[in-house]
Amino acid sequence: MTDTHARTGVWFAGARGSVATTAVAGCAAVRAGLHPATGMVTETSAFAGTGLPSLAALVFGGHDITSCPLPKRAEQLTGAGVLPHGLAAAVHAELAAADEEIRTGGPLPDDPRTDAELIADLAADLVSFRGRHALARVVVVNVSCTEPPPAPDAERLPPSSLYAAAALRAGCPYVDFTPSTGLRTPGLSAAATAAGLPHTGRDGKTGQTLLRSVLAPMFVQRALEVRAWSGTNLLGGGDGATLADPAAAAAKNAGKERVLTDTLGHRPEGRVHIDDVPALGDWKTAWDHIAFEGFLGSRMVLQTIWQGCDSALAAPLVLDLARLVARAHEAGISGPLPELGFYFKDPDGGPAGLPEQFAGLLAFADRLREAK
Structure with missing residues (x-):
């Protein structure tokens, strides 16, 4: 039996960016009844009874290397016309609570830590977040800036791969909403398979x-x-x-x-x-x-x-993916999720056309509905 009220963590890499800020503010606005869930496919009737965690059950945190607090970032997005006037003030408490759970990511300029040390530190933040809030699970979602592909002879992992490796280390499903490398290195691909965790394609398809x-x-x-x-x-x-x-x-x-x-x-x-x-x-x-x-x-x-x-187009998809992947994890589904290709430019297999991808997503909803 699924528990849609089980507290579920959503941990953003790039937690103070426009997409993460819009997602946190938007989730608070929808669950408070201030705005409809426009753009959230998981809030349509096709996903009724699938056991997805409710919006009220989501707890937000993340990593970032910038210091601008989420309430301030939301004010900036209001001035840019991304968020509606008055919303930042209406959901200030939720933004402040999420900001309290943002930890310094990496690597920072002149960071002396090795890749192994960075991964261990990032994973420790995830484990602490999960334990501190008694969360059933935590889904890591990368919404940070796009990286250049690493050089073939690069000695260090790119930041997106450090976050992906930390997610695996902490036992967290991973969603890459960017085109960055993430899990797609030989070592991490094998580690993802061994970890038995669900993970997605790359690069959200928004426009x-x-x-x-x-x-x-x-x-x-x-x-x-x-x-x-x-x-x-x-x-x-x-x-x-x-x-x-x-x-x-x-x-x-x-x-x-x-x-x-x-x-x-x-x-x-x-x-x-x-x-x-x-x-x-x-x-x-x-x-x-x-x-x-x-x-x-x-x-x-x-x-x-x-x-x-772009932020308003991306935020509802990010919330959809966090809920879908969390439910997949609860249902014991592991490995790549080609059924979520509807959301990605670079899916893990499956058809390329949107109608066929949407049919696959609806079939996945049936699979979740039938899962215990």
Whole structure:
């Protein structure tokens, strides 16, 4: 018998960033009845009776290397138009409580600790958090900045892999909402299998790639040849600054382009470009130009524009994933979860098209419903 009221920890790597702050504030607002759960798939009727932990049962904490408190960060997001006016004040207590549970992550500049020492310290924070709040389990969710891929001869693990290793050490399921390396090193992949913990794909699918995963199957199903597919992203805030690094942008774009290759069966001409526009703040614009060929070689074009707030798009998905993975852990499900490919640019297997991914997610809900 599942207990939806069992206290469940959600531990963010990047706990003072925009996504984590929006998730904590949003969870508090929804459970207080201040706002509807718009964008949370797990709050729809399809997930009734699945035994997911309730929003009221979630306890937040995390690691970060910045010092701006969550209440202050929420005020900044209000000024940027991400959070509605008055919400930061209304959920100040919940934000402050989560901020009390944020610990210094790493590695810090000139950090003298070895990888093994960092992993041990990070894992100790997780174990302490779980014990201090008598939590049934803790799900670690990486929402930190995108990293460049590590060099093949790198001697140190990247930060995302340190957090992933700490999660395994502490017996915590792991969700990587970023395109960073995380569990995807040979050593950690083997350790994840040995740990018997559920874990997910990489890089949350929130905007441009979400639309691509809907449109690409349309061309295939209508037997229309896609000749070229180009895209441009304009974004500001922390993501814009981070993705100004060509190596970090390449890691991000790999997932954006993967859905086209997987769905179309080939990689069309054209690339995705990311431009840092600080004036846009936490908002982004994504433009796609699709050149395709129809009957008798007629050449046609489809153009799309997506404008949105990435944090507001990502936060409900992060809450969904934390609840789904926590329930999977309770049900004894371990290893990669391709059924959650609906949420990711880089899923752990499964179909690339959104309708098929959604069908897989609903089947997973049935599986959770039947689990004891």
